[in-house]
Amino acid sequence: MNYEFLELTELRKLLDEKKVSSVELTKYFLNRIKELDPKLNSFITLAEEEALQAAREADEYIASEGENFPLTGIPYASKDLFVTKGIRSTAASKILDNYIPPYDATAIAKIKAQKAVLIGKTNLDQFAHGSSGETSAYGATKNPWDTERMPGGSSSGSASAVSAGLVPWATATETGGSIRQPASLTGVSGWKPTYGRVSRYGVMAMGSSLDSIGAMAYSVRDLAMIAEVMSGQDLKDSTTGPVEVPAYSKLINADLKGIKVGIPKQYFIDDMESGVKSAVMDAIKELEKQGATLVDVDLPNTKYGSLVYAIVCPSEVSSNLARYDGIRYGHVTGDAKDLLEVYQKSRAEGFGDEAKRRIMTGTYVLSAGYYDAYYKKAQRVRRLIINEFEEVFKQVDVLVCPSTPNVAAKLGHAAQDPLFGYIADQLNIPGSLAGLPALSVPCGFSEDLPVGLQIIGPQWGEQKIFNVGAGYQEVTEWHKQHPSIK
Amino acid sequence: MENSDNTYRPVIGLEIHVQLSTKSKMFSSAPNNPDTTEPNVNIDEVVTAEPGTLPVVNKEALRLGVMVGLALHCEIPEYSKFDRKHYFYPDLPKGYQISQYDEPIAQNGYVDITLPSGDTKRIRITRAHLEEDAGKNIHPEGLPYSLVNYNRAGSPLLEIVTEPDIESAEEARIFLQELRNIVRYVGASSADMEKGTMRCEPNISVRKPGELTLPKYKVEVKNINSFKFAEAAINYEIARHKEMLEAGNMPKQVTMGWNEKDSKTVEQRSKEEANDYRYFPDPDLPRLHFTKEFIEDLQGQLPELPDAKRLRFKNEYGLGSADIDNLIIWKELTYFFENVVSELTEWNEVEGGKLDMPKLIKQAANWCLQDFSAFLNAMHQNPTESLVMPENMAEMIKLVEQGKISSSAAKQVFKVMFDKGGEPDTIVADLGLEQTSDEGSILEAIEKIIAENEKAVTDFKAGQEKSFGFLVGMAMKELKGKGNPQIVNELLRKKLSE
Structure with missing residues (x-):
């Protein structure tokens, strides 16, 4: 029997009915990774022994009395930005090539408590800096739909691995599109939570005021189930909110009748590919057909989103990367005459170009005399963007637009253009700045490559986007299309 | 020197760091214990800044900080926040210190000190803010490496800054002692300068009497670990500045270190090369909101x-x-x-x-x-x-x-x-220490020693008062120390004058 591309509910049923063991599933996916991943490079580290041990424990748990957790015994992969106790965690950077964390990220600990099986750590843009997966120090990840193309980023490995059926689901993170964009380009469902919904503790920080911890899977229902596990206030992360976690998956209401769907005109930009536009317009028509009311809405400050992001994000990056100094862990230069050289050389050797670019930008922006002109002003504009969304969500339940303006580009395309990410992410960034929850769900193809539909909800409005996403997937088959890797 | 003493007035402001006596650190649950001697035990993943870790504010540190602020007659603003202060040093694990830049937890206070003349003088407090301490770098002698002890890293500190209202080393010492008393009364810190739970950095300059503007320079002195050294270092600096100004030179804006062995200050670094700390609000920590009720509650808790x-x-x-x-x-x-x-x-x-x-x-x-x-x-x-x-x-x-x-x-x-x-x-x-006031037995003893010490009796009568003391001593000895001295005195004098 083949287990790839099965949704979590299907795997749950097989495990509960003892038609397959967790060890068998784990071995199955490990073999699939070994066979196919050389073509994709979606993993940095495979945790084979730890995974089999976890699977044996899961099987014992399943064999014992009582109900299993939704994720018990099911293999998954984690973006290598999450720290995993005893398992190498690199952020896809040479500066952490040898780093074995002494603790688990809160999200990982919650998944572990369900007796899920962590099978390995997936590739990403170095420290999540990028939108193509190509800034990884461990080589670019490839798109399973066309291995000459990028899978998007920064959650490149998670997207590619789920898309190719190497794992049933994977954790991912977003700062400005890093879940929605690769999910869209690889044809999987991706969830970017409300900022503060999932603890950031143990996820290496990129832009602390933006980082959102989410997941990728084959369906919105799967994502709702995963969201229930990963979400919740964490006393170790003061930016998580004291907001109860609803039983998202049980509460899903796929009936779209009467749902008000906002169509923001600013998100249908001129240079959008025509194939992408028509797939998204078809999806919107489908929502209307299912009973949703379409409302044209205006978000004029959208155009400032990327500019604000280009200041706020590098500022926080430059600060967050200061701890990688070669003193306590990680790469340390073998060639330093004094302390200053330990810093300079360890960091010069360890960080990739994109990290250095953002450190320089952020350092400049935060310098005395520039802080008010850039960072402070950017935060004020950010407030306007947040207010604008709040106003719009008084009129509509969700917003719908493309996840990205294009399909997956050829590998190497991004390297020629340092601004590649900023342009590709412009449909994601305003929502990130406002800390809003969003989904990307497959909604068709353009030039035989997947197109994603973005569904954005109000703050803490996870249930609304899960409802609309699940409603759409009830009546469409796009999320059931999978690549055949040659 | 005598002459120049009258022609310059010191202008002194103090920055004081007080280590708050909380159980755990400022932003993590690792123990906060200044007495630990074994290195690198009061640490956890947050203290050593492992990737992915986040700070969480210690509520007790916040409470103690605000209490001290109230005790210093400060305003407690409704809102406050934490900022990141960036610099690279091995004892600073995150590459930034979490501190407070422009919205401290307390501001505009004062301490009234009593001068030896009996006069009261008001020293204004500019602000008090919370921050985390750094670890300690250790340089083993003769070895080609340094070591870092992170036990102190992340310990909660309250930094208190005064206006430049202090005009002598003595005033500075009196202020520091009073501040220490206040902090101890509040129960916020052991405030022990020798142990480093209270540290003081004076900023010193001098100006001509009658000048109202602040001098164009100031010198900061670090590495002071007693009230005595604070006074000595300030006096040393005042004399140094006067001498330079008299010779027509402007003292440099520098940071000096107090060298206790030689009783002098030594230049550490020049302020002209000061770091740009790139302060910005720490996105990991939500803004602090002090409600009226919270502040009133703490005001009520003040001893x-x-x-x-x-x-x-x-x-x-x-x-x-x-x-x-x-x-x-x-x-x-x-x-x-x-x-x-x-x-x-x-x-x-x-x-x-x-x-x-x-x-x-x-x-x-x-x-x-x-x-x-x-x-x-x-x-x-x-x-x-x-x-x-x-x-x-x-x-x-x-x-x-x-x-x-x-x-x-x-x-x-x-x-x-x-x-x-x-x-x-x-x-x-x-x-058996009961004292005897029984005149009979005392008199008996007195008569005995008068008989036995003829020379002393003669000397006393000749006007040698100290012989009286000798005779009292002998009588007390006879009474095994239990005689009521007042009665012994009275009776002896009476007896000798007979």
Whole structure:
């Protein structure tokens, strides 16, 4: 029997009915990774022994009395930005090539408590800096739909691995599109939570005021189930909110009748590919057909989103990367005459170009005399963007637009253009700045490559986007299309 | 020098760091213990800044910080926030220190100090803010590497900054001592300069009398670990600046370090190359909101502060300022002292108010400040940890006052009380220290020693007063030390004049 591309509910049923063991599933996916991943490079580290041990424990748990957790015994992969106790965690950077964390990220600990099986750590843009997966120090990840193309980023490995059926689901993170964009380009469902919904503790920080911890899977229902596990206030992360976690998956209401769907005109930009536009317009028509009311809405400050992001994000990056100094862990230069050289050389050797670019930008922006002109002003504009969304969500339940303006580009395309990410992410960034929850769900193809539909909800409005996403997937088959890797 | 002393006035502001005595660190649950000697044990993944870790504000540190702010008569703003201050150093694990830049938890306060002249002077407090401490770099002698101890890293600090209102090294010392008292009264810190739980960095410059603008330079002095050194370092700097200005040179804006071996300051680094710390609000920590209720609650929790207590001790007990100052520095000892006084007051009520209360209170103060303090210090104890109870001390003072024991016997009694505890009358009985006031037996002893010491008697009669003291001593010896000295004196003088 083949287990790839099965949704979590299907795997749950097989495990509960003892038609397959967790060890068998784990071995199955490990073999699939070994066979196919050389073509994709979606993993940095495979945790084979730890995974089999976890699977044996899961099987014992399943064999014992009582109900299993939704994720018990099911293999998954984690973006290598999450720290995993005893398992190498690199952020896809040479500066952490040898780093074995002494603790688990809160999200990982919650998944572990369900007796899920962590099978390995997936590739990403170095420290999540990028939108193509190509800034990884461990080589670019490839798109399973066309291995000459990028899978998007920064959650490149998670997207590619789920898309190719190497794992049933994977954790991912977003700062400005890093879940929605690769999910869209690889044809999987991706969830970017409300900022503060999932603890950031143990996820290496990129832009602390933006980082959102989410997941990728084959369906919105799967994502709702995963969201229930990963979400919740964490006393170790003061930016998580004291907001109860609803039983998202049980509460899903796929009936779209009467749902008000906002169509923001600013998100249908001129240079959008025509194939992408028509797939998204078809999806919107489908929502209307299912009973949703379409409302044209205006978000004029959208155009400032990327500019604000280009200041706020590098500022926080430059600060967050200061701890990688070669003193306590990680790469340390073998060639330093004094302390200053330990810093300079360890960091010069360890960080990739994109990290250095953002450190320089952020350092400049935060310098005395520039802080008010850039960072402070950017935060004020950010407030306007947040207010604008709040106003719009008084009129509509969700917003719908493309996840990205294009399909997956050829590998190497991004390297020629340092601004590649900023342009590709412009449909994601305003929502990130406002800390809003969003989904990307497959909604068709353009030039035989997947197109994603973005569904954005109000703050803490996870249930609304899960409802609309699940409603759409009830009546469409796009999320059931999978690549055949040659 | 004499001349230039009159032509310049020092302008001094202080930055004081106080390590708050919380159980855990400022932003993590790792232990906060300044007494730990084994390196790198008071740490966790947050302290060493492992990837992915996040800070969480220690609520107790926040409470103590605001309490000190209130005790310093500061305004507590409704909102406050934490900022990141960036620089690279091995003892700073995150590459930034979490501190407070433009919205401290307390601002615009003051401390009134009493100068030796008896005048009161107000030193304004600019601000007080919370931050985390760094670790300590250690440079083993002769070895080609350095080590870092992160035990102190992340410990909660309250930085207190004064306006440049201080005009002499002595004022600085008095202010620091008063600040230490306040912090200790609030229970916020052990505030011990020798142990580093209180650190002081003076900013010093001098100007001509009558000049109202601040001098164009200031010199910061670091590495000061006692009140004495603070005073010495400031005096050293003042003299140095005067000398330079007299010679027509402008002192450089520098950071100096106090070198305690040579009793002088040494240049550490030039402020011109000061870091750009790139402050920005820490996105990991939500803004702080202090509600009215929170602040009122803390205001209500404030104990009586040193200045109020000082005034009360003067008015209520009539103690001299030296005694008051010596008591005030030890909060727990003032509590003990007041309990002794209240026992004595009860006794006075029973006696119908006939006792000489000022004298008894003075004796209570003397016992607290002399024998009791000395014994406590030798044992590194606090009065609350001692076996001596306030009622025991009061009882002992009563025995002396009633003439039941001599004051020298009382010293023996107190030593036993301190070492083993117990009621003074039991101890007196056990040691056989009851004093005799029986005139018959005293007279008998006096007659005996007069007969045995003819020369001394002759000398006294010839006008040598010191022979009297000798004869008193001999009589006391004869009485095995139990004679009431007052009666011995009286009777001896009477007998000798016969």
